[in-house]
Amino acid sequence: MNEETDQVEGEVDPSDAELDGVAGMDHRYMTFELDHQFYGIELASVQEIVRAQRATQVPDVPSFVRGVINLRGTVVPVVDVRRRMGMEPIDTDERTCVIVCSFRGEGIGLVVDSVCDVVQVTEEEIIESSSGHTEGGGNDEMIRGLVRQDDGVKILLNLDEVLADLGELESATAA
Amino acid sequence: MMNQTDVDDDSRIRASRLGGLSRTFGSSIQARLTFLLVAVALIGSGVNAWFGGTSMADALADGAHAELRSRAAGDAGHLNVAFADTRADAALVTSMSAAAGLLRAIENSGVDPEDGSTAEQWRSRGESLLLQLMKLKPYYSAVRVLDGGGRERLAIERSSGSLRVASGDPISGSGVSRSSSAYFAKALRAVPGHVHVNTSGMKGAGVIHVAASLRDSSGTTGIAVIEVSFARLAEEVLDMDATSAGFVVDGAGIPFAERLGDEVAGERADVLDGMAVLASHASAQAEGTLEEAGWVYSHVPLSLSGREDESEWFAVRAAPTSILFADVADYQWTVAILLCCVLGALIVASMWMLRRLVVAPIETCLATIEQVASGDLTGTVNVQGDDEIARIGHAVTRLVEHFSGTLGMVSSTAGQVASGSHDVANSSRALADNAAQSAASLEEMSATMEQIASQTRQNADHAKEAVQLASGARDNAEAGDEQMQSMVESMREIEDASQNISRIIKVIDEIAFQTNLLALNAAVEAARAGTHGKGFAVVAEEVRSLAERSAQAARETTELIEGSGVKVEQGRNIAEKMAESLSSIVESVSQAADLVSEIAAASSEQAEGISQVNAGLIQVDRVTQKNTSASDDMSRAAAELEDQAQSVRASLGGFQLPFENQFGIAQQGPTSPPNTSSSGWSSSDAAAPSTAIPAASPVIDDDDWGGMSAIDDSDDEEDGWGVRATGVDTPQEVLADEGWGGSGSSESTSFDDSGDEGGWGEPADSARSDSPSADGLDDSDFGRY
Numbered sequence: 037m038n039e040e041t042d043q044v045e046g047e048v049d050p051s052d053a054e055l056d057g058v059a060g061m062d063h064r065y066m067t068f069e070l071d072h073q074f075y076g077i078e079l080a081s082v083q084e085i086v087r088a089q090r091a092t093q094v095p096d097v098p099s100f101v102r103g104v105i106n107l108r109g110t111v112v113p114v115v116d117v118r119r120r121m122g123m124e125p126i127d128t129d130e131r132t133c134v135i136v137c138s139f140r141g142e143g144i145g146l147v148v149d150s151v152c153d154v155v156q157v158t159e160e161e162i163i164e165s166s167s168g169h170t171e172g173g174g175n176d177e178m179i180r181g182l183v184r185q186d187d188g189v190k191i192l193l194n195l196d197e198v199l200a201d202l203g204e205l206e207s208a209t210a211a
Numbered sequence: 212m213m214n215q216t217d218v219d220d221d222s223r224i225r226a227s228r229l230g231g232l233s234r235t236f237g238s239s240i241q242a243r244l245t246f247l248l249v250a251v252a253l254i255g256s257g258v259n260a261w262f263g264g265t266s267m268a269d270a271l272a273d274g275a276h277a278e279l280r281s282r283a284a285g286d287a288g289h290l291n292v293a294f295a296d297t298r299a300d301a302a303l304v305t306s307m308s309a310a311a312g313l314l315r316a317i318e319n320s321g322v323d324p325e326d327g328s329t330a331e332q333w334r335s336r337g338e339s340l341l342l343q344l345m346k347l348k349p350y351y352s353a354v355r356v357l358d359g360g361g362r363e364r365l366a367i368e369r370s371s372g373s374l375r376v377a378s379g380d381p382i383s384g385s386g387v388s389r390s391s392s393a394y395f396a397k398a399l400r401a402v403p404g405h406v407h408v409n410t411s412g413m414k415g416a417g418v419i420h421v422a423a424s425l426r427d428s429s430g431t432t433g434i435a436v437i438e439v440s441f442a443r444l445a446e447e448v449l450d451m452d453a454t455s456a457g458f459v460v461d462g463a464g465i466p467f468a469e470r471l472g473d474e475v476a477g478e479r480a481d482v483l484d485g486m487a488v489l490a491s492h493a494s495a496q497a498e499g500t501l502e503e504a505g506w507v508y509s510h511v512p513l514s515l516s517g518r519e520d521e522s523e524w525f526a527v528r529a530a531p532t533s534i535l536f537a538d539v540a541d542y543q544w545t546v547a548i549l550l551c552c553v554l555g556a557l558i559v560a561s562m563w564m565l566r567r568l569v570v571a572p573i574e575t576c577l578a579t580i581e582q583v584a585s586g587d588l589t590g591t592v593n594v595q596g597d598d599e600i601a602r603i604g605h606a607v608t609r610l611v612e613h614f615s616g617t618l619g620m621v622s623s624t625a626g627q628v629a630s631g632s633h634d635v636a637n638s639s640r641a642l643a644d645n646a647a648q649s650a651a652s653l654e655e656m657s658a659t660m661e662q663i664a665s666q667t668r669q670n671a672d673h674a675k676e677a678v679q680l681a682s683g684a685r686d687n688a689e690a691g692d693e694q695m696q697s698m699v700e701s702m703r704e705i706e707d708a709s710q711n712i713s714r715i716i717k718v719i720d721e722i723a724f725q726t727n728l729l730a731l732n733a734a735v736e737a738a739r740a741g742t743h744g745k746g747f748a749v750v751a752e753e754v755r756s757l758a759e760r761s762a763q764a765a766r767e768t769t770e771l772i773e774g775s776g777v778k779v780e781q782g783r784n785i786a787e788k789m790a791e792s793l794s795s796i797v798e799s800v801s802q803a804a805d806l807v808s809e810i811a812a813a814s815s816e817q818a819e820g821i822s823q824v825n826a827g828l829i830q831v832d833r834v835t836q837k838n839t840s841a842s843d844d845m846s847r848a849a850a851e852l853e854d855q856a857q858s859v860r861a862s863l864g865g866f867q868l869p870f871e872n873q874f875g876i877a878q879q880g881p882t883s884p885p886n887t888s889s890s891g892w893s894s895s896d897a898a899a900p901s902t903a904i905p906a907a908s909p910v911i912d913d914d915d916w917g918g919m920s921a922i923d924d925s926d927d928e929e930d931g932w933g934v935r936a937t938g939v940d941t942p943q944e945v946l947a948d949e950g951w952g953g954s955g956s957s958e959s960t961s962f963d964d965s966g967d968e969g970g971w972g973e974p975a976d977s978a979r980s981d982s983p984s985a986d987g988l989d990d991s992d993f994g995r996y
Contacts, residue, residue: 064738066731079738085731130721133728154734 063157065183067133067190068148071123076155076183077146081137081195085151088132098201105145113134113202114145115182118128120198123180139199146198155190157183163211241570244564252554257994264543271539276500279509279528279535282450286457286509287526289448293350294421294515297437300344300351301423309337310356310425313364314432334365338376341367345374350443352418353377356425358433359399361390369440389436394420412770417517419467455483455530459513464489466527475531482529489527500600504664507535517820553858572600576607587617587867615868622863629856632849639846646839653832657825664821667814674811681804685797692793699786700777709776716768723762 037175066085084107090104099197100119104111114134118125136143140189162181180194304310311331316323321330341354347368356365366377389395418438425433441459445468449457452472458477459468464486471479485503489510502507504528513524572594582590588611595603730751737748 066735079735082735082738084735085728087725087788130724151728151731154731154738 039183065157066135067152067155068133068146069150069152070118070148071120074152074188075117075148076157076190076192077135077137079138079154082135083143084136086134086136086145087130088128088134088147089131090159092144102147107136107145110143112143112145113125114131114147115199116147117198118147120151121183137195137199138200139195144199144202151183155183155185157185157192161185195206219911234253239570240573241562241565244565244569245558248556248565249558249560252557256554260546264546267542267546268536268539269355272536274510275530275535276507279455279507279530280498280500280511282455283509283511283526283528284455285464286367286449286459287513288529289450290459290513290515290526293444293448294419294513296348297351297439298423300348300354300435301421301435302677304341304344304354304356305425307337307340307435309333309340310365310435311432313337313425314358314425315427317358318432319366320688337365338367341365341598342374342376346668347371350440350447351437351441352440353436353438355389355436356433357389357395359431359437361388361392361395363387363958364433381875389823392420394422395435397422397433399424399434422447444468445470454534455528458482458486458527458529459541460486460489460510460525460527466750467524474534475529481531485529486527502532506531569600572604574602579607579611579976581606583611583614586865588618589867589869612869615866616865618863619868622860622868623822625856625859625863629853629860632852632856635849637845637851639842639849642845643839643842644843646835649835650832653828653835657828660821660825664818667818667821671811671814671818674807674814677807678804678811681800681807683799688793688797688800692797693791695786695790695793699783699790702783702786706776706779706783709772709779713769713772713776716765716772720769723758723765726758727755727762730758761852859952867955 048101064079066079066082067074067076069075083206086107091105093103094101094113097103097113100116102114102116106112116125119149126149128147132147133151134145134147135151136145138144161183163184164181177198178194181194183190268505291744311335312323312326312328313330315325316330316333323329323333337356345351345354349369351369352367353368355363355367358364363377368375368377400613418440420436420438422434422436424431425435446455449459449468449470451470453474454472456472456475457470457719458466460466466483469479471482475482478774481504485501485506485508489501489502498511499509501510508527508529510525510527513526515524530624575594579590579592593609595599638699733751733754734748737751738742740747
């Protein structure tokens with residue numbers, strides 16, 4: 037833990053940040069855990085992290101949409117990433133968090149098992165997954181690539197693809 | 212032995228009775244049965260012969276009678292025919308013209324007025340005719356023609372076989388006048404065919420006159436007479452039979468003619484003796500048979516004159532019964548001889564069968580029985596078949612087998628008794644020695660018992676001290692139990708405190724989580740701020756690492772708290788188990804205290820019991836001394852028993868048994884072990900009675916030995932084991948009277964109450980091991996002492 041902490045401290049070393057510059061911002065990822073597997077989304081799209089609260093269910097939405105929550109007066113739809121990724125949903129516990137992302141100017145909540153860390157990823161570390169360790173399914177486009185780091189392999193998600201259906205839905209709703 | 216003598220006397224008496232019978236009927240069954248058989252055969256054949264032979268003899272006698280009668284009838288027939296001829300001849304003479312002419316010529320002075328012939332001529336004619344007649348009938352002795360005055364005018368006579376003309380001179384009338392003759396008057400009175408018998412010429416010279424009257428127109432002029440010689444007639448007519456005599460008799464039984472057969476010629480007088488009886492008999496009976504004085508007469512009436520009512524003449528046949536019934540006698544003899552032969556053959560055959568079927572097997576049995584009687588029991592009866600005698604033989608064989616088995620068993624038993632009594636004598640002597648040793652041992656035991664008594668008292672004192680120690684241990688254990696309870700309480704409080712700490716740690720962990728969230732949000736905000744938020748991002752990282760560390764510390768603390776909770780739980784369980792152990796220690800210690808106090812009480816009772824044991828040992832010493840004298844008596848009695856067994860075996864030595872080898876083993880004497888002979892019996896012939904084998908074992912049964920060993924010392928009688936047998940139970944009773952049995956029982960019960968039986972059992976074992984002859988004595992009896 038301490039080493040990891042040290043490593044994190046090392047990554048946020050001011051000299052490194054200075055070296056990367058603004059371009060480095062694009063390569064920081066917020067990692068979270070789903071079913072003992074680490075995933076990551078770009079930190080730039082993350083607005084806020086809140087503890088999971090009870091979602092109000094909304095009719096006539098895709099099955100992976102849990103409903104909506106009230107976030108300081110704003111109604112934010114909440115997506116169950118487990119269900120979106122084709123995994124079995126689990127009950128909400130004290131570690132369950134909601135990562136509020138900005139998608140097309142709107143806030144969308146992603147329900148994850150737990151939130152882990154903010155990591156720095158270089159382009160060289162990313163292994164493109166389009167060559168396909170998943171074949172033909174809808175998940176293939178949701179995965180942007182894989183990152184192998186000291187504490188294991190992290191799957192980087194393409195948030196636009198993850199929330200693509202929701203965007204259509206929202207546009208329909210807006211219309 | 213008395214019974215044996217009685218049996219001998221009885222058999223002797225029976226033998227003497229039978230001796231009388233045997234003198235009468237022979238000495239063996241064969242002779243007696245033969246006599247019986249002969250008697251039965253004789254009686255049966257006699258009866259048979261009497262019935263069959265009598266009827267047969269009757270039939271034969273009837274046949275003889277009939278034959279005799281037929282002979283008589285034949286005689287009568289011949290005579291009747293002859294006389295009929297004679298009457299015809301007489302009629303012929305009267306109708307002869309010569310006779311009539313002669314008479315007329317004589318009457319008319321020599322010349323026949325009718326034809327002129329002279330008397331001479333008529334006479335010569337007549338003589339030639341009469342001569343011819345006489346030649347024809349040889350039994351005519353004379354033929355005469357008489358004139359009316361009775362003077363004989365024409366006559367032919369037979370004299371000594373030759374014919375003679377006896378006519379007188381017809382002219383002068385010089386013929387013999389026969390007017391006085393009886394037949395003349397009758398014939399002249401015109402009774403034609405009148406027969407007159409002149410009885411003057413008896414004894415074969417009897418003559419019968421057959422006269423017929425001569426008649427012409429003027430009346431009766433004369434008669435013609437034919438004289439028939441009965442002797443010649445008899446020779447001519449009567450049947451010649453060698454075995455009988457023929458007679459012609461008149462009504463008075465006087466014979467006029469006779470013809471005797473060759474065999475009866477010498478018995479004429481005897482025949483004539485019966486004629487008188489026959490005459491009286493025949494007058495009443497026209498025809499019949501008479502048996503008189505050894506002769507049989509059969510008579511048939513004659514009809515000489517041709518008239519049936521005449522019955523003054525009879526033809527008689529006589530024959531001696533000896534000849535007549537010779538066939539009957541022959542038949543009877545033949546039958547008798549045949550019967551005797553058949554009977555003899557039957558008797559011989561039946562004697563042979565009797566010999567073979569009855570007597571020989573009985574003699575086989577008898578031989579074996581005599582062999583057994585002489586003492587040899589090895590014989591068997593070999594009789595085939597399954598009849599009564601064979602069964603007797605088999606029974607005798609089985610009897611001999613049983614008897615020999617029993618005798619062998621008795622012999623071996625006697626040997627065993629001898630050896631057993633020898634052992635008993637040895638054992639008794641050993642018992643006496645042992646009794647002396649026992650007395651010494653008893654004194655040692657008495658001293659030992661004193662020591663035991665003092666040790667027992669010491670045990671009681673120690674047990675009381677142990678009770679006090681045990682109560683102290685119990686108090687200590689109870690104090691430890693209370694302290695353990697308080698320790699358990701402290702453990703429980705530690706557990707509550709751990710739970711409180713755990714709750715606090717959870718709060719800290721929550722705070723660390725939220726801090727982590729805040730740090731992440733801060734990092735997000737810093738990223739949004741771009742280069743301006745860079746320092747803020749560093750602070751956010753620091754805060755987040757602090758939150759991580761506090762969460763880590765909270766997790767470690769939680770783990771520690773949980774481990775201490777588990778250990779507190781384990782300690783609490785151990786403390787509770789220790790508390791239980793302490794409680795059980797308390798209980799056990801109090802039970803031990805109780806037991807020790809009981810031991811103390813028991814030890815004092817034991818001390819009392821040991822003093823009673825001492826008193827008992829003194830009595831045992833007295834009894835042991837009595838046992839010594841009883842053992843001496845028993846030794847003497849056993850020696851006497853051995854002598855008697857030897858005498859039994861000596862008396863059995865007279866018997867020869869089929870199993871000599873077993874017998875020999877049994878005779879080896881007292882040194883041989885008793886079970887050797889019994890095993891020999893069991894391995895012997897299968898014919899030996901298997902049921903007798905177990906019967907041998909009771910002889911050496913322990914009960915009997917026990918009885919032997921318990922012979923009363925007051926039993927001085929030397930004759931008869933029965934008296935000794937009745938005295939078997941007395942020793943126990945004597946001992947009971949002395950109070951030993953009662954005191955022994957009371958002591959044993961008191962020791963049972965004390966609960967310590969080992970102390971009492973050991974003296975009994977030592978006493979048993981001290982006696983070297985314990986194996987020869989009954990255990991139960993020994994245990995009773």
